[in-house]
Amino acid sequence: MININIKNKRFSLLKLLLILIACFFFFKIYDVYALVNDDLEFMRDTSYLKAKYNNNYLRNNCLDGVHDCYELNIDIKDFFTGKGDNQKRYFLEYQENGWSSTGNYSTTYIFLFSQPFKLEEVVSYSDDLTYKYVSYHFGAFYDYGDNEYFNGASFILLRYFPEENVNYGSHGYFDAYWHGNLGKTNYYSIPWATYKLNTSTNEYEVYRGQENVILSKNFNLRNITTDYLDTDKVLPSDEIEIPESSMSLPKPDPTSGMNDFEKIVYHLKHFPNYIIDSIKSLLVPNTSMLKDTLSSEYEYLQERLGFLFYPIELITDFFNRILNIPNNAPIINIPNISLFGNTFINSYSYNLNDLLLDNNISLIYNYYMLFMRFIIVLSLALYGKKQFKATIGGGN
Amino acid sequence: MIFNILITIVLGLINLLFAWVPALPSVPEQFRNSVSSFFDLLFSNSGLVPFFLPMDVVRIAIPIILILINFKYIYSIFMWLIKKLPWSID
Numbered sequence: 001m002i003n004i005n006i007k008n009k010r011f012s013l014l015k016l017l018l019i020l021i022a023c024f025f026f027f028k029i030y031d032v033y034a035l036v037n038d039d040l041e042f043m044r045d046t047s048y049l050k051a052k053y054n055n056n057y058l059r060n061n062c063l064d065g066v067h068d069c070y071e072l073n074i075d076i077k078d079f080f081t082g083k084g085d086n087q088k089r090y091f092l093e094y095q096e097n098g099w100s101s102t103g104n105y106s107t108t109y110i111f112l113f114s115q116p117f118k119l120e121e122v123v124s125y126s127d128d129l130t131y132k133y134v135s136y137h138f139g140a141f142y143d144y145g146d147n148e149y150f151n152g153a154s155f156i157l158l159r160y161f162p163e164e165n166v167n168y169g170s171h172g173y174f175d176a177y178w179h180g181n182l183g184k185t186n187y188y189s190i191p192w193a194t195y196k197l198n199t200s201t202n203e204y205e206v207y208r209g210q211e212n213v214i215l216s217k218n219f220n221l222r223n224i225t226t227d228y229l230d231t232d233k234v235l236p237s238d239e240i241e242i243p244e245s246s247m248s249l250p251k252p253d254p255t256s257g258m259n260d261f262e263k264i265v266y267h268l269k270h271f272p273n274y275i276i277d278s279i280k281s282l283l284v285p286n287t288s289m290l291k292d293t294l295s296s297e298y299e300y301l302q303e304r305l306g307f308l309f310y311p312i313e314l315i316t317d318f319f320n321r322i323l324n325i326p327n328n329a330p331i332i333n334i335p336n337i338s339l340f341g342n343t344f345i346n347s348y349s350y351n352l353n354d355l356l357l358d359n360n361i362s363l364i365y366n367y368y369m370l371f372m373r374f375i376i377v378l379s380l381a382l383y384g385k386k387q388f389k390a391t392i393g394g395g396n
Numbered sequence: 397m398i399f400n401i402l403i404t405i406v407l408g409l410i411n412l413l414f415a416w417v418p419a420l421p422s423v424p425e426q427f428r429n430s431v432s433s434f435f436d437l438l439f440s441n442s443g444l445v446p447f448f449l450p451m452d453v454v455r456i457a458i459p460i461i462l463i464l465i466n467f468k469y470i471y472s473i474f475m476w477l478i479k480k481l482p483w484s485i486d
Binding site: 281282284289290293297300301303304305306307308310314317318319321322323325326330331332352353369372373376377380383384387388390391392 | 397398399400403404407410411414417419420421422423428431432435439442443444445446447448449450451453454455457458460461464465467468471
């Protein structure tokens with residue numbers, strides 16, 4: 001064994017390699033999360049969304065002479081290069097039961113609930129370590145009257161980046177984000193985003209939530225109902241038809257447009273990544289294959305082992321329930337308490353989010369949540385260190 | 397790739413082993429429903445949990461904890477596998 005002496009401590013190359021693999025495996029943990037929880041709520045939560053409030057649209061008449069159409073000319077900056085050379089032109093047109101748009105890309109749809117509305121652009125970036133993508137969000141927002149809240153109704157992915165290669169929409173992405181009928185003329189979407197607009201700075205923050213629940217605890221929290229949605233027309237997610245065109249968009253070559261010298265520099269620059277990718281593909285399990293294999297094996301063992309397998313089912317069910325705890329509003333329901341015909345406490349419901357209307361409590365709450373995050377991460381780190389030391393520590 | 401092959405082989409062997417064993421009866425449906433309703437009761441007010449715990453962190457932490465608990469075995473498998481590879485430097 002080749003060993004390296006550093007300050008009288010011996011490290012074997014094998015151990016270093018193992019640490020390297022452990023690092024790879026650590027990053028693949030996010031995929032493990034995807035194994036146990038198919039929806040990509042985590043990606044939503046960690047997405048970074050911030051954009052300037054913008055009313056850059058022109059109002060025109062539609063061809064039918066009845067409805068209004070809106071034409072947008074938007075300069076979208078490339079998230080990575082910062083170059084604002086992606087001129088997008090969108091044309092919004094009223095269709096039956098909603099609005100749709102056509103643009104440079106086939107995956108551009110907008111649904112509008114009611115007027116008056118505002119058109120917003122949100123550039124989002126998310127990195128789940130498998131996919132790096134940049135998406136552009138155009139929403140038609142319903143004004144709730146206090147000029148503070150808007151409910152986003154649409155989400156548009158224009159491009160995303162698996163690693164550093166420019167790519168376009170994928171089946172998995174739309175499967176995760178879209179809840180609507182994509183295969184028909186009209187497009188419906190469940191609103192999943194809520195926005196807080198700062199009218200003084202014209203900036204807004206975006207908080208996401210699939211069930212129309214505001215995830216942020218920073219401001220006035222309230223449930224936004226979907227009563228105004230024609231729910232009969234919203235298909236369940238398992239009936240979503242994904243148009244073939246959005247699944248088989250061409251994958252552009254990242255080196256296209258470069259001269260030979262730039263290509264050489266590009267490949268030299270990415271050479272370590274190629275090696276890392278090769279080692280990863282060799283040692284890190286393919287999660288999609290692993291997921292399919294393990295789920296089929298789970299069903300097989302469930303069928304063969306019968307009641308012996310039930311404890312494992314229980315544990316799986318328990319963890320699944322924890323992982324799928326909904327982000328509903330924290331409402332405490334107090335029952336009606338009466339004794340000998342006298343009612344002491346009338347039944348009522350209390351939304352804990354109402355506590356956060358007070359700025360001081362909200363601030364304390366934010367610190368509390370930060371502290372909890374810190375504690376969880378610290379506990380994990382300490383436990384990981386302990387396990388690592390107990391398993392590998394000592395000797396060479 | 398190596399792990400995929402390895403897992404396929406191991407699972408194939410398990411399937412082969414259990415193919416000889418007759419399928420055992422499942423848990424009675426009533427019992428299953430009772431346990432399920434108990435879980436429903438436990439998790440009926442789980443909407444309060446995200447208010448006190450950052451669920452985005454918890455959701456990531458749970459798989460990590462499971463991996464850390466079984467770290468010894470994962471390490472053993474890795475070591476066994478790496479030692480089998482022809483790139484060993486011994």
